Amino acid sequence: MSAKALVLRHVHFEDLGTFGEVLEQAGYTITYSTVGDSDFLSADPLEPDLLVVLGGPIGVYEDETYPFLTAEKAFIAERLEAQKPVLGICLGAQLIAAVSGGHVFPSGVKEIGFKQITLTSAGMESPLRHLGGVTVLHWHGDTYDLPDGATNLATTDIVEQQAYTIGNHVLAFQFHPEAECDERFERWLVGHAAELAVAKIDIIRLREDAARFGPALKEAGRAVVREWLSGIGR
Secondary structure (H helix, E strand, O other): OOEEEEEEEOOOOOOOOOHHHHHHHOOEEEEEEEOOOOOOOOOOOOOOOEEEEOOOOOOOOOOOOOOHHHHHHHHHHHHHHOOOOEEEEOHHHHHHHHHOOOOEEEEEEEEEEEEEOEEOHHHHOOHHHHHOOOEEEEEEEEEEOOOOOEEEEEEOOOOOOOEEEEOOOEEEEOOEOOOOOOOOHHHHHHHOHHHHHHOOOOHHHHHHHHHHHHHHHHHHHHHHHHHHHHHOOO
């Protein structure tokens, strides 16, 4: 009998990306629950074997503007309380941090583009070691204080918090190791066109960097998740 993975999605083009096949190969049946659909957050948060919380272009603290965030944080909190496996990416990592007692706030910069992360000593001993020396995709303006009980795994020169674990049941990325950097990357460029324009990001260079760094990122990112899944003890 296959395991179940529930994926909370905030914008359609920010999906599981290159991680999808890894989950399927590990025996997971994948179900998306998408913001704006009538069944968003209708599932039992404890029922899936794995919860994945994906990215999105809003702030964790914007509950008044986006009321679903209050319900989503409660959903994640129930899952974390039970210490059931959770994987978070970008906004997902920030939501997990907020629910776990960390403060999420604007960093003051837009860290958008491809560059390497620096692994902490804990990161080098974790599945993130596969990303050592690999250029990854960053796409965020917010950051977070590391929650109590969490371990920081990676940093950059601009934003200290880039990935963390909580026990062996939570893995969270501030950056995007799952991004598909082939022709599907165009969806990101169009979907975030306004943000890129305001941040004065060179879209042509961003596209070229995706083609240049995407293949190595795909292999390394998949290796990270494959190893983490094998260790969560489901």
